[in-house]
Amino acid sequence: MPETPSPAVAFLNAFPFKVEPDTVLACRGDRIFPGLQGLIPAADTNERSNDGEPGLPLPPTAVIRTLAVMSVANKAVLNKNKNKNKNKNKNKNKAAGGITAQASAQLVPAFELRRLHQQPSVSAFTAARRFCWETLNILAPPGPDCTRLETTVLLSMQKRDRERARRLTDIEREATISVSEFTRPLHVEDVAGYSATEGVFQSILTACEYVGLIYKDKFDRLRPSHFEPLLRPLLAVPPHAAFPSNHAFQCYSIAFAFATILPEHPATDELARIAQNVAENREWAGLHYPSDTQAGRELARRFAPYLHDAFGQSFQAVRAEWT
Incomplete structure (x- = not known):
């Protein structure tokens, strides 16, 4: 038995688009997939499409709301995993001695190089030719x-x-x-x-x-x-x-x-x-x-x-x- 597509996949299949050089146009798509049963309202349509033909179904509000919820949930999971990996790496560095951060922060010792170049001259506006x-x-x-x-x-x-x-x-x-x-x-x-x-x-x-x-x-x-x-x-x-x-x-x-x-x-x-x-x-x-x-x-x-x-x-x- 074929696997039922997810609501997101069903929505994308139900409302295909074609990309033109200067615009994105909705293609005709009137099939309703099982995953969208009960989510797509029947009355949401445009009166007339761009090419003068009868309008296509508008993206259903319920599906968009569902996709938005899924997107937020996925983002929350990603952030949670990101924070978990960040804390894991932080603990790993701490266990290893916590010295790598200090070293990486001083790859360019800007303050010390500046001290090397602080050489007094006759005039404050005249730079020394050689230190x-x-x-x-x-x-x-x-x-x-x-x-x-x-x-x-x-x-x-x-x-x-x-x-x-x-x-x-x-x-x-x-x-x-x-x-x-x-x-x-x-x-x-x-x-x-x-x-x-x-x-x-x-x-x-x-x-x-x-x-x-x-x-x-x-x-x-x-x-x-x-x-x-x-x-x-x-x-x-x-x-x-x-x-x-x-x-x-x-x-x-x-x-x-x-x-x-x-x-x-x-x-x-x-x-x-x-x-x-x-x-x-x-x-x-x-x-x-x-x-x-x-x-x-x-x-x-x-x-x-x-x-x-x-x-x-x-x-x-x-x-x-x-x-």
């Missing part, structure tokens, strides 16, 4: 002869297939630096109560990426594989210059910042070791020269005071979490 942290005294990249020697080192590293394969998983994971690389050795990964720590780490990564790109543009050093075609990088080569290594700059900046906040913490040496390992993995991947890594570390050391000044309040919040 002090843009002109830090780090050694320029070596010349072609030394670069050739560095590519020789990278070619020898490329031949060590076993060591390269051992590092490959870390290299791929570290292509985009995650805060968990630094919260894990601190034993606060997915632990509640350390949102300021994770937020500061994420903000430092973002701010240092911005500053590092300024220095990359300043020195504009070719990537190793662009200088030596025999090199085969393990990852896609980034479109920006090589010097200094932004991975080294970002990771060492976190290590130096945490050492400034909590110099007595035993994990400070471990954070520096992780920063060095991440930077070296970029060399094993064929993306950076050793001198890029050294420059990234030196830039982090010289930029640390400016980072401390810009993130001073956040540093205090981190220390409060640990004391």
Whole structure:
């Protein structure tokens, strides 16, 4: 026995429409479906249709009222499910430590970047051409002869297939630096109560990426594989210059910042070791020269005071979490 259609389906079938370029016209439809028995009044008709023919039945008020009730009911169910999922996700984040919201809110540390750009000038209406942290005294990249020697080192590293394969998983994971690389050795990964720590780490990564790109543009050093075609990088080569290594700059900046906040913490040496390992993995991947890594570390050391000044309040919040 055929299944009886719902009132909504029956209504749509009983009152079909055709769509014209500039209007929507009702088509002739005079069948009454079982689902609409008792809902469609017999007397509701137009006197004359648009094309001069006898009018078609108007959409029954009772059916429209029924559809409206169904629509409201469906919307209520959807909102109820939406709120249920929202509360479920909220509880899930709270159970996981409640730290993801703080980190996502600080993906762009606008306040701290603004502090970096607050440099006094002679006139309040004259913007400084360059800020002090843009002109830090780090050694320029070596010349072609030394670069050739560095590519020789990278070619020898490329031949060590076993060591390269051992590092490959870390290299791929570290292509985009995650805060968990630094919260894990601190034993606060997915632990509640350390949102300021994770937020500061994420903000430092973002701010240092911005500053590092300024220095990359300043020195504009070719990537190793662009200088030596025999090199085969393990990852896609980034479109920006090589010097200094932004991975080294970002990771060492976190290590130096945490050492400034909590110099007595035993994990400070471990954070520096992780920063060095991440930077070296970029060399094993064929993306950076050793001198890029050294420059990234030196830039982090010289930029640390400016980072401390810009993130001073956040540093205090981190220390409060640990004391």
